[in-house]
Amino acid sequence: MLANLTISGSIATLTLTRAEARNALSIDLLHELHAKIDEAASNEGISLLVLTGAGKSFCAGMDLKAILDDPSAPAALLHTLADLTIKLRSLPCVTLAKVNGAAIGGGCGLACVCDIAITHADSKMGYPEVDLGICPAVVAPWLVSKIGPGRARRVLLTGGLMTGQAAFEIGMVDHLVPNVSELDAATDELARRLATGGPQALRATKGLLNDLDGIIGTDIVRRGAELSARIVSMEETRAALRAKFSSTASKP
């Protein structure tokens, strides 16, 4: 099992449980996340869904290493991720990303799809796609929505990672605790407060916000998947990725 959904009262928690791979998004994990979100969507008693990762990482992003040798795999992976982001955003309940550790690339994208995000000052977040020769096209619409087009331009074109503190300062997360040891308690308190909202008032408000930012109603995220897949399939990209993975193969 790569993902786990637990429900306590009106609060659901969806945990990525592929800790040994830093919760990297393999096609199997993405399929499990689809199934779990479908399950949450069909449960009208849920007011809030908390998304988090088991172990030290939130989500290390797309599992690119596993797909290098199969030319058709990247497109499937990217489209499955694109559809997952739309499914997550379309959930009628409020979603809260508990960014417990590294949230990288597609992982950072999932955090930005959630309505609200919390992290600690030392987590690592960001979009190093351009450093790898690839294009963060699926996650870009969600980041633009989260932090605005001006800041998103800088983040996505700069690549690299930032601390949770810096992510808070640019609005990529909404709540910050100074230390990872305080994250559980602060998230529980925030989750309890969010779940006190009237379910219908929350759904109506979120529904209007989804209409207003207009992402779900267009094919922009799926077009992002096509663009990203095209770039991953280019020979220079695959050569760059192979070089990257062979140089880091000896690291744990």
Added chain:
Amino acid sequence: MIQTEPRGRVLIIRLDRADKRNALTPKMLATLVSHLDTAASARALVLSGVGSVFCAGFDLSLCRDDSSALRDLLTGLSRAVRAMRSAHCPVILSAHGAAVAGGCALAIAADIVITTPDARLGYPVVRLGISPAVNAPLVRAAIGDGPTRARLLDSALITGERALSIGLAHELAPDPAACEDRAIRIAEELAEKPPHALAFTKRWLNELDGTDNPRAFDTALEVSLSLHGGVEERDRLEQLWAARN
């Protein structure tokens, strides 16, 4: 419950119900709209509140005996924020102490917002079964889509300091009196500038951020009104009154 004070070319409008933390009634909102609509000679408007807080939001005690009061309040608020947006001259607002729910909605409709560092701002209404959707077009125009979700879906209030950092307010003043003084000072400075330039610039900004679109306001109001009279709203307001007794 609304007072006006012309000061040179500036018109100061104050919510004047300090004993109720300037809680809004349908009448106050209608009066506010008529002052905004008839202030054609003013070169700048200041909106403030008498006392230590700008505005605590709707006077929900009205909804106890009058089931249509909330409808009138939401509709009145929608008209008031549109009138602030469509005023030809800039509106500077003193959000001292607190700008909560409907009060925060008025603040975010202003062109320039001054607040105090420990002021409380936000929308603690979903817990009452009320949707702040009515204000969503202006909130996202002011602070962007991401922070809008965090503010409208969460009943918590934020401080003036935090409001400044997310762009909900533009400047801090140390205390309520200084806050209104600063708003008036800014209005007096703007009143000296060519009024047509300010009017055209304001109208262009409204067009750029989509807040010139009456349909966006209509849709947002409809979403808030769609919950009105429902079981969730009624149960939660009854709990509120029970807790207050």
